[in-house]
Amino acid sequence: DAGITQSPRHKVTETGTPVTLRCHQTENHRYMYWYRQDPGHGLRLIHYSYGVKDTDKGEVSDGYSVSRSKTEDFLLTLESATSSQTSVYFCAIRGGLELFFGEGSRLTVL
C-alpha cells in the first residue's frame, strides 16, 4: 500500500460552484501529481508539485489551480466547475522511479 489517499472519492456538484479535491500521502515524497481520466483520452496530467509551494502546469491545466502548503497534502481546486470537468481524478506520488496512484475521485458536474 503506497500510503496515498484521495478525498472525496465521489462528488456531485453544480456548474459554477468551487470544488477542492485533496490528495494526502504518508510517504514524505517530494513529487505529487494530479491527473484526469476521460474515455477516449487516457490519463492527462493537470498539475504537479516538486515540493512545498513548488508547482507546475501539466498538459490540461486550464480551469484548475493547485496548492501544496505541506509535504503530505496536494490540493486540486476547480474555482468554478464546468460540465467539461466531469471526470475521474487521480493523484499520484513519485517514489524513486515509480508513480503510485490513489484510487481516484469521481467528480460529476451537473
Added chain:
Amino acid sequence: DAKTTQPNSMESNEEEPVHLPCNHSTISGTDYIHWYRQLPSQGPEYVIHGLTSNVNNRMASLAIAEDRKSSTLILHRATLRDAAVYYCILRPDNAGNMLTFGGGTRLMVKP
C-alpha cells in the same frame, strides 16, 4: 514528444503467456520505457521499466528490441486478475514528469 502505439485490445487464456506489444519508433536515446497497468475501478500501478536491456521482475518481463523502436511486455502465466488496461509510456531521462498515458491495451483473460 515521442509517442507509443499499442493494440486496443487483446485476449488471452488463463495460465497461458501473454505478449503485449508496443511500438515507439520515434523514441530518443534517453527515453526509458515504462509499463503501467490499470485494473477496473483502480488507479494505474507500475509494472516494469527498462532502457536497452531486457528486464524481469516478479510481475512481468520486458523485452526491448535491439533498435529500441518496439518493446513487448510478457506476462508468463496470465491469471484472471491480470485483466486490465496496460499502458506503455516513454519517460524522458527516467525522471520526466510529463508522463503521457496513451489509450493502452485492454487485456481480457478467459478462464
